[in-house]
Structures are given as structure tokens and as C-alpha cells.
Amino acid sequence: MxxxxxxxxxxxxxxxxxxxxxxxxxxxxxxxxxxxMVILLLAVVFAAYTIFIYRxxxxxxxxxxxxxxxxxxxxxxxxxxxxxxxxYEGLLEHTVDQWLIFxxxxxxxxxxxxxxxxxxxx
Numbered sequence: 001m002x003x004x005x006x007x008x009x010x011x012x013x014x015x016x017x018x019x020x021x022x023x024x025x026x027x028x029x030x031x032x033x034x035x036x037m038v039i040l041l042l043a044v045v046f047a048a049y050t051i052f053i054y055r056x057x058x059x060x061x062x063x064x065x066x067x068x069x070x071x072x073x074x075x076x077x078x079x080x081x082x083x084x085x086x087x088y089e090g091l092l093e094h095t096v097d098q099w100l101i102f103x104x105x106x107x108x109x110x111x112x113x114x115x116x117x118x119x120x121x122x
Contacts, residue, residue, distance in 0.1 A: 011049045018042040
């Protein structure tokens with residue numbers, strides 16, 4: 001069992017909360033300095049999250065299968081949300097934010113590059 005799961009879950013929740021704060025859902029219109037602080041905190045917490053995910057080690061085949069399934073589903077969800085954003089903006093707003101396209105392209109290229117590298121390495 002992954003003993004670091006509670007820490008990873010806590011960091012994940014913190015990332016979600018900080019990202020939602022940047023959306024300003026309560027229409028508080030945060031001043032620029034508060035927004036910058038939230039962006040900085042989000043970047044630092046995401047860096048910590050990345051370290052935990054990168055150092056994650058599977059101890060047996062079951063944990064390895066769980067990691068692979070989680071990675072595959074996370075990729076599909078991320079790429080799917082980017083695609084939904086592209087379709088939504090294209091159909092309803094008749095313009096597409098470039099960052100959505102960059103996100104989708106980066107996920108696809110990243111997946112292909114890493115898979116190709118790992119197949120050549122092994």
C-alpha cells in the first residue's frame with residue numbers, strides 16, 4: 001500500500017482549491033497582489049505534487065497495474081477536457097483559446113514521445 005497516499009491526496013486538494021480561487025467563483029475580484037500570491041502558491045504546491053508523483057514506486061504487480069491505469073485515465077481525462085473546451089468554444093463562441101489547443105497538442109506529443117522513448121529503452 002502506498003503510505004504517501006494521504007500526503008498526495010492533501011496536496012491534490014490544495015491544488016484544486018488554489019486553482020478554483022484563481023477562477024474567483026465568489027466574485028470577490030481579488031486584488032492583483034493576492035492573485036499573484038495564489039499563483040505562486042499554486043506553482044509551489046504543484047512542484048511538490050510533481051515530486052511525489054515522480055518518486056512514486058510500485059512494490060508489486062498490483063500497484064504497478066494501478067499506477068498504469070491511473071496514468072492512462074488521467075491522460076484521457078486531461079485530453080478529453082481540453083477537447084471539450086475546444087469544441088465548446090468553437091461552437092458557442094466561434095473562437096478557440098490557443099492555450100486549449102497547446103494543451104491538447106502537448107498531451108498527445110508527450111504521450112507519443114514518452115511511449116516511444118520507453119519502448120526503445122526497454
